[in-house]
Amino acid sequence: MAEGLTLDKVEILHGDAPLVALDAHIGPGEVLSVMGPSGIGKSTLLSLVTGTLAPAFRHKGRVRLDGQDITRVAPEARRIGILFQDDLLFPHLSVGENLAFGLSRGGSRTERRARIEEGLAEIGLEGFANRDPATLSGGQKARVALMRMLLAEPRALLLDEAFSGLDAERRDQMRKLVFERAERCRLPVLMVTHDRADAEAARGRVVELGARA
Template structure:
């Protein structure tokens, strides 16, 4: 199986009703955009890929990531990162604490972990924000922290569940550009679901529309 994310004849149904069927390959650094109205199955597709599909749904087909069949693996073993509409930062942790929570287990030792967090903040223009309360951040700053927390876990694929929809137009453009740039730099296959045609245009790549 090729490198990247492969949805091998996926079929998701609820009872006797087929919700969606998709057969696609997303190469490293590419974006596949799935569009459709609310209720068309976009978020359910992401749940199937990340391993959180509700029991009410059935899944046929396979999900492959870099040649590894992850269909039956628990979410924590899949190496798939996801960004949601809400940043979901932990309110009881500082910005640095949020990022440290996402660090891969391979980063060991307090000094190494602090250095990696500082490097991540520097990368997104938030150097020195380690002690900040997430509640004091702007929407764009929260989005940047959420992105870096996810990337620090060293995922092999990235899922986007309308992550730009709550940002104003200016912040949306900047955050969107940053997310796609970081994904390309890390050669991550990206599966994005959205109802916004501007997101699809910015992503480039193929677009699949669900009825």
């Protein structure tokens, strides 16, 4: 069984027009960066991996995770985490309640609260459980979104321009946090980005969509 995320001769078409073609394997803890101009199909590629490809598109090939063919598996059953440019925190919930959404069901209230506090400590936000997300900085919101995703114990991580909304200092901090955590947890990472500095920070392979040979 091949551990990691495999895009097995994947092709995405818009109608009959080819949009994206990629054949790649991302091992545990590795990062594959996919770059290219807007409209080339980077985010559409991620939607195929998450199982949310729009009906306007069709595809060929297979998506495999740890050797399992997940091409037809329901999105909620794939256990794939994704981070976007926007943090997408629930504004009507506290920071701790946002994190609780990432936790699997089960466990006592005390155990779940302890896991939330441990998660906050890991991202340097001890004592923030009762805070309103609106009171957080952009970097703090990004860290909460990351921890909410990690608490769901994903088997792979997708990054959709995840660092582009942050200033330079916060961007560097988040890159370090995400890539170190992915390596430690042996998560394969598929990142789409416009920013070459993101790809350089990932220290992995880079695929240029639309590049001419």
